[in-house]
Amino acid sequence: QEKVQQSPESLIVPEGAMSSLNCTFSNSASQSIWWYQQHPGKGPEALISIFSNGNKKEGRLTVYLNRASLHVSLHIRDSQPSDSAVYLCAVSMWGKLIFGQGTKLSIKP
Amino acid sequence: GPKVLQIPSHQIIDMGQMVTLNCDPVSNHLYFYWYKQILGQQMEFLVNFYNGKVMEKSKLFKDQFSVERPDGSYFTLKIQPTALEDSAVYFCASSPGQGNYAEQFFGPGTRLTVL
Numbered sequence: 001q002e003k004v005q006q007s008p009e010s011l012i013v014p015e016g017a018m019s020s021l022n023c024t025f026s027n028s029a030s031q032s033i034w035w036y037q038q039h040p041g042k043g044p045e046a047l048i049s050i051f052s053n054g055n056k057k058e059g060r061l062t063v064y065l066n067r068a069s070l071h072v073s074l075h076i077r078d079s080q081p082s083d084s085a086v087y088l089c090a091v092s093m094w095g096k097l098i099f100g101q102g103t104k105l106s107i108k109p
Numbered sequence: 110g111p112k113v114l115q116i117p118s119h120q121i122i123d124m125g126q127m128v129t130l131n132c133d134p135v136s137n138h139l140y141f142y143w144y145k146q147i148l149g150q151q152m153e154f155l156v157n158f159y160n161g162k163v164m165e166k167s168k169l170f171k172d173q174f175s176v177e178r179p180d181g182s183y184f185t186l187k188i189q190p191t192a193l194e195d196s197a198v199y200f201c202a203s204s205p206g207q208g209n210y211a212e213q214f215f216g217p218g219t220r221l222t223v224l
Contacts, residue, residue, distance in 0.1 A: 004151075032210060043113070043200055043215030044152075051210070088152070095140060095207040096165060101151040 002027050006089050006100035014108050019076040021103045023089030026070065033065060033072045034097065036088040044088055048074070079107045111135040113216035115201050116183075121222045127189035130219045132201030134184055141184045142202040142213060143176065145169060152200065158184065159207065196223045 003026040013019045025033070032051040036044035048063050050056045050072065055064045060077045076083055084107045090097040114133040122128050134141055143155040156166040158176050173192070178184040184203075188195055198220050202213040 031208075034212075036215075041217065043202075043217045045110075045215070046212045049210070049212070092208075095142075095157055095204075095211070096154045097142075097144075097213060098154065099144075099152045 002091055002093060002098045004089055004091055004098050004100040006087075006103050008103060009101075010104040010106070012106045012108055013079050015079060015081060017079055019079045019083065019105055019107070021074045021076075021087050021089075021105070023072045023074075023100055024070050025072070025089075025091050025098075027091075028067050028070060031094065032092045033063075034090045034092060035061075035063060035074045036090060036099075038086045038088060038102070047087075049092075076105075079105075081107045081109055083107050111138075111214050113201055113203055113214050115199075115216035115219050117219060118217065119220045119222075121224065122191060123224050124193055125190045127187065128191055128221065130186045130188075130199050130201075130221070131183040132185065132203075132216055134201070134203030135205075135214055138203035138205050138214070140204045140207050140211070141176075141178065142204075143186050144200045144202065144215075145197045146200065146218075147197045155186075155199075157207075164207075191221075191223045193223050196221060 034049045035047045038044045050065045062075045086102040089100040116131040141158045146152040198218040201216045204211040204213045
């Protein structure tokens with residue numbers, strides 16, 4: 001059974017700084033890894049996904065995947081107050097998403 | 110972007126009653142999902158559904174649970190009878206395809222409280 005762990009549980013970052021979130025998974029053969037953003041009272045919304053080892057950049061977001069160490073990270077450059085939300089790491093196993101418990105990110109103006 | 114709607118947003122029922130949670134998926138999507146999130150815990154996969162059939166279900170998808178999408182209308186999750194441990198937020202999702210590159214679009218959830 002795939003397990004997904006996220007750290008830290010919560011994070012406070014000054015506006016304009018870099019936010020860094022971590023996720024580990026248990027199965028090196030896991031398929032793609034997704035990062036979702038969830039605001040209070042809303043459903044998760046996909047931000048970025050990665051399949052291959054290495055990094056992927058989209059706008060202010062960069063994600064790094066290392067399958068050997070079973071680790072993926074999300075970095076948000078120039079963090080804004082609107083980035084404050086819960087961030088969910090999810091491993092996709094042929095159409096089924098296995099979620100971590102989330103990291104609550106707060107951006108301090 | 111594409112929107113998934115869920116009705117109702119909140120539902121309170123007595124233990125043992127039947128409840129139906131409704132999901133209006135994105136119009137051209139073919140794959141549908143339900144996830145369950147108990148307060149303070151991570152979201153967990155319940156079931157996925159394609160072409161009128163359940164494709165995979167987790168151990169959380171008890172015998173009292175059923176899903177259907179009659180005639181392309183709402184995708185529904187029915188629980189009959191309900192139990193106290195069914196209290197949770199239930200999220201519906203849909204995707205245009207299956208596999209690891211297909212983004213799942215989520216609704217805002219239905220908060221179910223079983224008394």
